[in-house]
Amino acid sequence: MNRATAAAAAPAPTAKPVKTSGHGGPTDPSHDEHLRRGIIHTDVSRGMAIAITSFFLLLIFAVPVSQAVMEKARGEETMLLDIFHRAPTRDNLKQFEDDLDKASYAKDAVQPRMQALLTRLGRVGNKKAVVGHGGWLYYKPGITYLGGPGFLDPNILAVRIKASLDAGEPAGHPDPRPAIFAFADALGKRGIKLILFPVPDKAMLQPLQLHGRGDAGRPLPVPHNPDWAPFVAEVRGRGIAVFDPGPPTLLPGEPPRFLVQDTHWTPEWMDAVARQLAHFVIETAALPALTTMIGQTSPATRQAVAMPIERVGDIVDMLKLPEAETIFAPQRITVQQVQEANGTPWESNPKADVLLLGDSFTNVFSLDSMGWGEAAGFGQHLSLALGRDLDVMAQNDSGAFATRQALARELAGEDRLAGKKVVIWEFASRELAVGDWKPIDWDAALAAAAGAH
Amino acid sequence: MVFSSQIFLFYFLPLVLCLYYALPFRARTAMIALSSYVFYGWANPIWAVIMFFGSSVDYFCGLALVRFAGLPDQDGLPPIIGPEIPRTRKMRIVLAVSIVTNMGLLAVFKYTGFAAENVNALGRALGMGHDLVPVLHLVLPVGISFYTFKAMSYAIDVYRGEARPMRRFTDYMCFEAFFPDLVAGPIIRYAALEQQMRERQHTWDKFARGVAFFAFGMGKKILLANPMGHIADTAFAGGALHVGDAWFGIFGYAFQIYFDFSGYSDMAVGLALMMGFVLIQNFDSPYKADNITDFWRRWHISLSTWLRDYLYIPLGGNRKGPVRTYVNLMAVMLLGGLWHGASWNFIIWGLIHGGMLAFERAQGKNSPYRRLPHPVRVGITFIVVCLSWVFFRAKTLGQALVYFKSMLGLATVTSAADSVAGAMYTPYHGAMFVLCGITVWGLPNTWAFTNKLSVGRSVGGMALLALAILMMWTQTVNPFLYFQF
Numbered sequence: 011m012n013r014a015t016a017a018a019a020a021p022a023p024t025a026k027p028v029k030t031s032g033h034g035g036p037t038d039p040s041h042d043e044h045l046r047r048g049i050i051h052t053d054v055s056r057g058m059a060i061a062i063t064s065f066f067l068l069l070i071f072a073v074p075v076s077q078a079v080m081e082k083a084r085g086e087e088t089m090l091l092d093i094f095h096r097a098p099t100r101d102n103l104k105q106f107e108d109d110l111d112k113a114s115y116a117k118d119a120v121q122p123r124m125q126a127l128l129t130r131l132g133r134v135g136n137k138k139a140v141v142g143h144g145g146w147l148y149y150k151p152g153i154t155y156l157g158g159p160g161f162l163d164p165n166i167l168a169v170r171i172k173a174s175l176d177a178g179e180p181a182g183h184p185d186p187r188p189a190i191f192a193f194a195d196a197l198g199k200r201g202i203k204l205i206l207f208p209v210p211d212k213a214m215l216q217p218l219q220l221h222g223r224g225d226a227g228r229p230l231p232v233p234h235n236p237d238w239a240p241f242v243a244e245v246r247g248r249g250i251a252v253f254d255p256g257p258p259t260l261l262p263g264e265p266p267r268f269l270v271q272d273t274h275w276t277p278e279w280m281d282a283v284a285r286q287l288a289h290f291v292i293e294t295a296a297l298p299a300l301t302t303m304i305g306q307t308s309p310a311t312r313q314a315v316a317m318p319i320e321r322v323g324d325i326v327d328m329l330k331l332p333e334a335e336t337i338f339a340p341q342r343i344t345v346q347q348v349q350e351a352n353g354t355p356w357e358s359n360p361k362a363d364v365l366l367l368g369d370s371f372t373n374v375f376s377l378d379s380m381g382w383g384e385a386a387g388f389g390q391h392l393s394l395a396l397g398r399d400l401d402v403m404a405q406n407d408s409g410a411f412a413t414r415q416a417l418a419r420e421l422a423g424e425d426r427l428a429g430k431k432v433v434i435w436e437f438a439s440r441e442l443a444v445g446d447w448k449p450i451d452w453d454a455a456l457a458a459a460a461g462a463h
Numbered sequence: 464m465v466f467s468s469q470i471f472l473f474y475f476l477p478l479v480l481c482l483y484y485a486l487p488f489r490a491r492t493a494m495i496a497l498s499s500y501v502f503y504g505w506a507n508p509i510w511a512v513i514m515f516f517g518s519s520v521d522y523f524c525g526l527a528l529v530r531f532a533g534l535p536d537q538d539g540l541p542p543i544i545g546p547e548i549p550r551t552r553k554m555r556i557v558l559a560v561s562i563v564t565n566m567g568l569l570a571v572f573k574y575t576g577f578a579a580e581n582v583n584a585l586g587r588a589l590g591m592g593h594d595l596v597p598v599l600h601l602v603l604p605v606g607i608s609f610y611t612f613k614a615m616s617y618a619i620d621v622y623r624g625e626a627r628p629m630r631r632f633t634d635y636m637c638f639e640a641f642f643p644d645l646v647a648g649p650i651i652r653y654a655a656l657e658q659q660m661r662e663r664q665h666t667w668d669k670f671a672r673g674v675a676f677f678a679f680g681m682g683k684k685i686l687l688a689n690p691m692g693h694i695a696d697t698a699f700a701g702g703a704l705h706v707g708d709a710w711f712g713i714f715g716y717a718f719q720i721y722f723d724f725s726g727y728s729d730m731a732v733g734l735a736l737m738m739g740f741v742l743i744q745n746f747d748s749p750y751k752a753d754n755i756t757d758f759w760r761r762w763h764i765s766l767s768t769w770l771r772d773y774l775y776i777p778l779g780g781n782r783k784g785p786v787r788t789y790v791n792l793m794a795v796m797l798l799g800g801l802w803h804g805a806s807w808n809f810i811i812w813g814l815i816h817g818g819m820l821a822f823e824r825a826q827g828k829n830s831p832y833r834r835l836p837h838p839v840r841v842g843i844t845f846i847v848v849c850l851s852w853v854f855f856r857a858k859t860l861g862q863a864l865v866y867f868k869s870m871l872g873l874a875t876v877t878s879a880a881d882s883v884a885g886a887m888y889t890p891y892h893g894a895m896f897v898l899c900g901i902t903v904w905g906l907p908n909t910w911a912f913t914n915k916l917s918v919g920r921s922v923g924g925m926a927l928l929a930l931a932i933l934m935m936w937t938q939t940v941n942p943f944l945y946f947q948f
Contacts (some may be wrong), residue, residue, distance in 0.1 A: 050741045052671070058921055066925075070477050073473040074473050236702060
């Protein structure tokens with residue numbers, strides 16, 4: 011076959027010879043010789059070529075050299091030698107690269123300032139944070155849940171499994187239903203009622219500050235993921251109670267339900283939700299009269315004490331801005347700390363007949379390290395509204411499995427479900443679309459609990 | 464390792480350049496081979512072992528071809544197997560071994576899962592209640608599609624007498640594992656590099672041009688592709704969207720994939736130049752194309768020429784009549800689609816392009832389309848390319864169809880879609896979107912732009928590089944899109 015002829019008659023790439031300027035362009039036959047011999051023509055003066063080369067070398071050497079100088083000056087050991095102390099496995103190499111990134115003085119100096127500039131001038135967030143209007147910040151996975159496709163769509167579930175496998179991770183369990191049903195069944199065997207409480211996302215209840223679309227003077231429907239309604243119907247169809255505190259519409263002039271720069275709710279709305287949930291619990295589960303319970307303290311003597319708190323929200327932390335940055339002013343709120351009659355903060359009671367499994371929504375005003383006060387959280391206010399003690403197990407993040415897993419582990423040593431009538435399972439609704447709903451061997455856990463009992 | 468990462472830019476690259484210029488010429492090739500394996504194995508050392516296996520087979524196949532040709536060395540070099548030498552059965556077997564090894568690697572890691580899923584789906588459609596075959600899910604080694612195609616070109620070029628094989632194992636390792644183009648191309652054919660492996664010049668202007676390529680490539684990736692990726696990722700993570708948002712999202716993806724991939728190619732060309740190698744041009748302002756045929760002359764040129772030379776022409780090209788030509792075009796583009804990924808979306812993407820190539824060829828040079836003003840034709844071509852990108856970007860066929868409905872205003876859109884828009888539109892991303900448009904349609908491509916490095920262009924290029932590095936630190940590591948293929 012005559013290749014030159016064949017090439018000229020070939021499809022798209024050869025139908026018309028590509029016009030080139032002799033600088034080693036596309037693989038047109040006329041350039042093969044130049045290409046084979048590694049010739050490239052550049053119109054540049056020798057001085058400029060040396061200047062460009064020098065600048066480049068200076069740039070790429072400056073960072074490691076300055077890093078070494080800084081480490082020497084501060085008496086730190088260089089990170090670089092770590093590479094020789096670890097086996098060259100995928101995880102070790104990834105860890106080394108991450109550590110190198112974290113230890114970088116250049117990155118430390120540049121990243122917060124550049125982020126501040128971009129956020130101030132262009133409303134730029136990052137992988138986790140979305141910058142809305144008027145200083146409002148949003149957590150991106152919440153938006154992914156709300157605006158994304160139905161979280162029960164079999165194709166979407168398959169895509170999520172494949173994404174985990176492609177990343178070299180275990181397949182994961184994207185479908186929330188098996189985990190929820192199994193948990194409800196396990197609790198049912200112990201005569202315990204499960205109440206599911208997916209907390210609505212900030213983007214659902216503060217939508218105008220996110221997208222700026224729509225008329226702020228008119229009622230707005232609360233948006234939902236397309237599979238929310240079918241999910242709730244299916245779960246309720248299995249006899250599991252679902253508590254949804256979201257209003258049907260958002261009315262003009264309503265106070266915000268979420269903190270401006272934080273993923274979590276305001277203390278006021280949290281308190282209102284706690285009271286709604288208390289009614290729901292009483293309606294849903296026939297709880298015994300308080301006087302018949304053993305080990306209960308006297309809830310009637312508890313009081314809520316107002317405490318002002320001021321800080322920027324957790325989404326500002328995610329943006330990693332300079333510490334002195336003033337783009338986002340701290341938000342001042344008042345939390346209501348729940349105290350016993352003697353002034354000591356409220357404490358969870360493992361013997362209570364209601365167990366609350368929660369995530370950071372439960373913790374936000376009760377876990378001191380979250381910066382919004384302590385003993386003023388959802389558990390405390392739910393306890394106050396129920397007028398009885400409450401057992402609380404809460405862990406930030408991974409609401410899809412963290413507390414279930416913790417409960418199952420605890421059952422091996424102590425029967426945390428003993429005497430329980432109701433388990434309230436609170437988690438962020440975004441978990442329905444992004445969470446890993448790991449299965450738990452409840453038969454084994456309950457058997458272990460029986461043994462412990 | 465990713466070019467636009469701290470580990471590559473400030474540790475790997477300075478070390479490699481130091482070693483390269485400190486070593487004598489013959490040792491440089493071995494050093495590049497070794498550093499390329501470190502570069503590749505960084506993400507997963509097992510992948511380097513897989514590549515080493517494939518490379519070893521190809522290397523010995525090259526030597527075997529020469530041995531079976533029975534030719535003596537020419538001027539101390541392995542001989543070229545000229546057209547006068549009959550290709551024996553043994554030589555054909557050796558060629559087949561190389562091709563089967565490479566295609567086998569590709570098939571095992573890329574296509575077995577897809578094939579098994581479809582067999583099972585067929586079984587279910589026929590009423591079988593269980594899976595017929597187990598679905599293995601193997602993690603796809605990064606860049607396997609690129610280096611297997613490159614490796615196949617070695618055995619084929621040697622067999623065809625278009626290049627001489629390599630005697631030194633490290634030379635061959637250097638060719639196949641060459642880190643600048645290893646994981647996302649350009650797909651360098653062996654014939655184009657063979658002579659450069661033995662002799663190449665190192666000059667100030669070559670290095671400076673390399674720096675300029677790298678600077679513009681880095682700028683494309685960090686300053687344009689990644690912000691456009693934010694738009695596209697947000698849009699495609701959504702369900703049904705408003706019409707304008709859907710179009711904004713797909714235009715964002717069109718810009719993202721162009722700047723991401725051409726940025727990578729520029730950086731690869733630049734890095735190679737710094738070590739004296741000249742690679743081929745992979746992009747020639749593809750969105751300035753005024754028809755799909757023209758688009759494929761400008762987009763991923765190394766792949767389209769590979770498919771032309773090693774697939775389309777062996778299939779008969781256009782030498783067997785119009786119908787066969789159309790079939791060949793469709794077949795080549797379908798396989799080109801499958802090369803990108805094992806899914807029906809890529810097959811449909813390939814068929815759209817194959818269909819358009821066949822349609823345009825059938826229309827001939829006097830079609831009414833060609834009488835339209837040039838900007839209109841460019842616009843129409845861009846829209847067609849964008850429509851095909853929907854299949855390329857969507858994760859499932861269902862998602863692609865929902866996205867199409869959104870673009871046409873036929874989707875059932877709720878107020879939840881506004882939240883997607885809220886995450887998509889920011890002043891910064893809007894400004895970058897406009898800048899992408901200006902760059903795509905108003906500026907020359909990198910090859911033409913860096914051909915003359917005036918003071919202004921040089922200063923601009925270096926400023927761009929510095930800005931890109933500053934911006935790199937604000938972004939989490941964002942791998943190049945073509946790493947997944």
